[in-house]
Amino acid sequence: MNIIRTVRSVAFSSIPNRTLSTTRSLSTPSAQYTAFEVNDKTGIATLTLNRPPVNSLNLELLTEMRNCLKDAETNKCKGLIITSSSNSVFTAGLDLLEMYQPQDERVKSFWTALQSMWMELYGSKIPTAAAINGHAPAGGCLIATACEYRVMLPNFTIGLNETLIGIVAPKWFVSAFLNVVPRRVAEQAITQGKLFTTAEAHNVGLVDDVVNTKEEAIAKCEQFIGSFKNVNPYARALTKQQFRIKELQELEQQREKDLQIFLGLIMQPSVQKAMGIYLEGLKKKSKKQ
Numbered sequence: 001m002n003i004i005r006t007v008r009s010v011a012f013s014s015i016p017n018r019t020l021s022t023t024r025s026l027s028t029p030s031a032q033y034t035a036f037e038v039n040d041k042t043g044i045a046t047l048t049l050n051r052p053p054v055n056s057l058n059l060e061l062l063t064e065m066r067n068c069l070k071d072a073e074t075n076k077c078k079g080l081i082i083t084s085s086s087n088s089v090f091t092a093g094l095d096l097l098e099m100y101q102p103q104d105e106r107v108k109s110f111w112t113a114l115q116s117m118w119m120e121l122y123g124s125k126i127p128t129a130a131a132i133n134g135h136a137p138a139g140g141c142l143i144a145t146a147c148e149y150r151v152m153l154p155n156f157t158i159g160l161n162e163t164l165i166g167i168v169a170p171k172w173f174v175s176a177f178l179n180v181v182p183r184r185v186a187e188q189a190i191t192q193g194k195l196f197t198t199a200e201a202h203n204v205g206l207v208d209d210v211v212n213t214k215e216e217a218i219a220k221c222e223q224f225i226g227s228f229k230n231v232n233p234y235a236r237a238l239t240k241q242q243f244r245i246k247e248l249q250e251l252e253q254q255r256e257k258d259l260q261i262f263l264g265l266i267m268q269p270s271v272q273k274a275m276g277i278y279l280e281g282l283k284k285k286s287k288k289q
């Protein structure tokens with residue numbers, strides 16, 4: 001891949017207890033919806049989702065996320081932090097426009113890219129952390145739970161709300177959720193399509209910490225990644241794999257079937273109708289604001 005390396009100085013003087021550092025921006029020429037930077041001092045990469053207004057995950061954004069993750073691993077970064085450029089939305093989840101009245105080839109590529117992105121993030125060799133600085137419904141929650149650590153800002157929401165849109169959260173969405181939330185809580189929440197407030201999410205273990213600012217969230221993620229500094233990275237990666245291999249193998253072996261189930265479900269007229277009504281509701285709400 002053709003990676004452009006630029007060196008960009010970032011003054012951290014406004015952040016207490018932090019020495020001046022630099023970040024390298026590694027970005028592919030086509031990067032449109034993401035910013036990817038590596039802190040030269042810590043070796044930690046930050047992937048910032050930047051697809052206004054709500055970072056909904058379309059094919060291009062998913063592809064860029066995969067490229068960033070690959071860059072972080074190839075460059076032997078100490079870890080990866082995922083966050084958002086928005087002040088109110090981490091990501092609104094999958095771009096509903098990719099699934100509403102979709103084109104055949106595009107929707108297949110879209111779902112296949114989502115499967116790949118999830119497997120690469122969930123199975124990543126390097127430590128991963130989510131600085132959730134906004135709402136994280138559905139696919140947003142999927143990204144957060146694929147990471148090893150989550151910190152969230154107050155008064156936002158997170159969860160798997162698919163049933164409220166008339167769709168079903170696939171098994172692999174649920175499996176990562178089950179890593180952090182007790183089974184009974186998960187079953188009730190996901191069948192109800194419940195979105196947890198930050199405080200509720202913290203209470204059930206869906207997020208590990210709550211802080212007030214994005215800077216504090218990034219610092220917490222850095223702290224988590226830094227906690228592995230005395231751990232052999234190879235031993236760490238293999239140990240992580242032991243915890244995650246089952247879900248990864250399950251999806252890898254069922255990829256085509258999972259795609260066909262997805263297509264079968266979203267192409268049902270009743271599902272298309274429900275999605276259309278949901279989208280209309282979002283648009284009406286957005287116009288009122």
Ligand SMILES: CC/C=C\C/C=C\C/C=C\C=C\CC(=O)SCCNC(=O)CCNC(=O)[C@H](O)C(C)(C)COP(=O)(O)OP(=O)(O)OC[C@H]1O[C@@H](n2cnc3c(N)ncnc32)[C@H](O)[C@@H]1OP(=O)(O)O
Nearest residue numbers: 056092093094095096135138139168170262265282283286
């Ligand atoms: C056995 C099973 C096997 C297989 C499974 C089969 C199928 C599974 C299929 C799919 C799984 C999907 C998972 C998903 O991720 S679906 C997406 C779910 N996301 C949501 O429900 C979130 C919807 N959005 C919101 O609630 C809000 O936008 C918000 C809280 C995130 C932010 O609120 P704001 O007030 O800041 O912003 P808005 O005014 O609401 O929105 C601005 C703008 O953006 C549009 N928009 C919002 N979300 C989406 C989205 N997810 N996709 C596309 N577009 C979105 C919204 O309509 C507004 O547009 P306009 O400016 O009016 O044009």
